[in-house]
Amino acid sequence: MTQKCRIFLLFIVFQVVMVVANTVSEEAAALKAVADGFQNKPGSWNGFDPCGSVWLGVNCTNYHITSIILPSAGVTGTLAGDIGNLPELLFLDLSYNPDLGGSLPASIGKLQKLKNLILLGCGFSGQIPPELGNLQCLTILALNANKLRGQIPPALGNLSSLYLFDITGNEISGSIPISDGINPGLDMLRRTEHFHFGSNNLSGNIPPKLFHSGMAIEHLIFDNNNFTGSIPSTINLVPSLEALRLDGNKLTGLVPSTLNRLTSMKQLYLSNNLLTGPLPNLTGMNALSYVDLSNNSFDGSDVPPWFSSLPSLTTLLLEKSHVQGQIPAGLFSFSPLQIVGLKNNLFNGTLVIDADYSTQLQLVDLQNNDISDFHNDGNYKNVILLTDNPVCGQGSNEKYCAVPTQNSAPYSTPDSCIGIECPSEQALSPNCFCSYPYEGTLYFRLLTVSNLQNKTYYQDLEKHLLTMFQDGKVPVDSVAIRDPIIDATHYLEISVEVFPSRKVKFDQGDIVVIASFFSNQILEASYYFGLYYFIPKPYIPILGGGSSSKSSNTAAIAGASIGGVVALLVVISLVISVMMQKKKKAKKKMEHGSPFGSWDPSKSGESAPQLKGARWFSFEELKKCTDNFSESNHIGSGGYGKVYKGTLPDGQMVAVKRSQENSLQGGHEFKTEIELLTRVHHKNLVNLVGFCFDQGEQMLVYEYLPNGTLKESLSGMSVIRLDWKKRLWIALDAARGLSYLHYLADPPIVHRDIKSNNILLDSHLHAKVADFGLSKPMADDRKGHVTTQVKGTMGYLDPEYYMTQLLTEKSDVYSFGVLLLELITARKPIERNKYIVREVKAAIDRKKELYGLGQLVDSTIGLSNTLAGFNRFVDLALMCVEESGTDRPTMSEVVKQIESIMQLAGINPNPESASTSASYDDSSRGHLYGNEALVNYSGAIHSPRSDTK
């Protein structure tokens, strides 16, 4: 088909679509009017029909426009009032378009179904329209980092579904509106967990009526405003409060003596106010980890007793607080304490750091006190600052007397690139590619960690962000972070760069997806750092470059809802056109030739790997069987690349794992890996069908399992519902597969990445372990461990391995324990900052039914049935996640335990069968398991070990 032909076909099809499948016409007109209000709209916003054609960021349902998600799209101009004429709109996100401004149209209040209104980092000015109070379904209202002025409209008290209320960083003034029987007020926001009002110009008292037992506030963040009066004592009526920031105001009077009833509180910032009276009594606030009371006008006092009795306290800042007297012995022996800031006080006498000081202790800052002597009995080696104390009299050259120098930035993502210079404007990724990163700053409102020198936190953040993008199918190569600092408003700022994969710059579609992850402030950026907001820099290569790209359009096609035969035609013709383009590209690639040798058996120069039944595939074959690696066949991704579904000419379904450029191995390593994989056979391991090493590509071809991953089933993403017995089977299957890898594979293999994503379900819901392709064989030596760069997935990662970098099979046991907990709870290992292992340990009460874990148990298990063996299952899971590897069972012990639990539950884990290829006749499932799979299995593989159990 020639180019002309194709265009003509598309033209005809679109004409027909115009008649048959157009957006409800008033909505189309409204959105076109909105588009006209933009001075610079996305290139794709030109088609005939917002739903029928492919407008970037617009999603429709039944020809109604339901979402407009367009962050960082370079939109400028104003938001037209016509936006109010999209009655079915659920999501509106125009964040990070700093030149989109003017006032917010009152007509937004007509969007009765709107759930998210996210306009973060734009240029909106003027007042918040009171009409927004009509949005009964609104859960997220994020207006932070604009130029909004005026008062908070009392009508916003009517937002009865609101969860997050964020106006941080505007110029909002006036007081907090409270209901009075006639007018509404914010005390009516009973569902709102997050009040983020920092860095505005709010004034007046913090109204006592804001706090009552009907409120669900978790974060009350009122820092850096102009509030006066005292902290209302009613605050103790909201026991859900986890973080309170009132720092940087003009609050006066006593801190309410009942504050310590707020026992869920983790972060308390009262610094930089005018508070008086005694230091508050924080005794009993056992969750408290961060306390800053500095720079108030408290009465002079000795060190308060609670200082050394709070079991979670890691940071205590009590600067310029008139604290006096001798520092009590043992003050720093309190175990979790890491950072102690006591400068500008009146401490005197001798400072003793005795032998049992906290091992976590990083910094003791006692500058400008009256300390005359210092004994370091405990050989404390971290920072201590005693500058401007008598002990540092003239001529003292002790290190602790030096004037502290400004710390250099504690972290920046390392790379090992040598001698690579990038063109100007481009930057070097941690994987040593030059490209245009999408960059910006993360702002964390609460310090959830104390020791900002600890690399663990940043590495976790990098990993978390990367996983978030890769799970979201964005072509991201890597994420680099640097320059963490605490800014003047006591927010933690971290710079972030996101690098594109396999290309020099992101296209506009990619940017919008990446930006929408960031603008969704409900997502947590990491396990350690908690809620954030993000402000990007403009993405120059696109904004400078003009029109939008084609590939974003194809992605959006999937999103557009189109009905009828005609619409199908559109898709087909577009797919054809895209295929032709890709074909051209592929051709080009071939012409460039492959940098590697090829193992095409017909012209092999290097020796092909010993196949043992695994097939060699050419690039062309796999390209064909995956429909040219089409998006619709894309079923998963990971650090190594992508996985595609494919169908071989004989009808067998396969999963093709295609390494991306930066994770290609050397030819020799790849060959070794294939040879290893072809020796590994077990009915509970996903079977390698073949491989491709051709045209510079490395691909592994596995059997395809139709029921997807365990994660999909547990998260409700698939239609499969797993009852207790099925879960026991899955646990047993996975344990058997893993046990085989540890003890029977030759050489033994540590999987390193056991997680629910890597447990696949076959047509009978039996489980197979996948992705041991990147596993590490265990060392041959007797020590039985391998030192290696830590790999794995946060949440499943064995803490011992993480710290020591020594890999043993017990690290898999840990991950398996997490998997068992996931099977019970169907929760992600880390969800909303909560770690499943810790949650279960905290909730467990062995005296109660279900060990008191009823609340945590996944409801789809079917609680109506008794969960026979549940308690022992929990015990086993907790044994697997013991801190120390030596306390964990081996996988073969785990297999035995699960088998005996299954017997308790009335299941025979070893259904009788004469043959070695045990056909499980599990009547609870009503299926024969094994036979069919094993036939395939032995059809593909002829290894002497293929019958190993």
Ligand SMILES: *[C@@H]1O[C@H](CO)[C@@H](O)[C@H](O)[C@H]1NC(C)=O
């Ligand atoms: C804070 O409030 C006081 C009066 O309560 C006012 O005089 C002052 O100008 C305000 N400060 C700012 C920065 O608005």
Ligand SMILES: *[C@@H]1O[C@H](CO)[C@@H](O)[C@H](O)[C@H]1NC(C)=O
């Ligand atoms: C601090 O509060 C605790 C618990 O409410 C109480 O037992 C203790 O007496 C209080 N201490 C002082 C000095 O008021």
Ligand SMILES: *[C@@H]1O[C@H](CO)[C@@H](O)[C@H](O)[C@H]1NC(C)=O
């Ligand atoms: C330390 O200060 C306290 C209170 O200000 C005072 O009573 C005490 O005598 C001082 N001790 C020394 C050794 O100066």
Ligand SMILES: *[C@@H]1O[C@H](CO)[C@@H](O)[C@H](O)[C@H]1NC(C)=O
């Ligand atoms: C860094 O933080 C991690 C996680 O909290 C902790 O396990 C580790 O001990 C810390 N490392 C140092 C050197 O403090």
Ligand SMILES: *[C@@H]1O[C@H](CO)[C@@H](O)[C@H](O)[C@H]1NC(C)=O
């Ligand atoms: C838009 O549609 C696509 C494809 O159906 C979907 O993946 C995406 O999540 C949708 N976006 C929103 C915000 O609903």
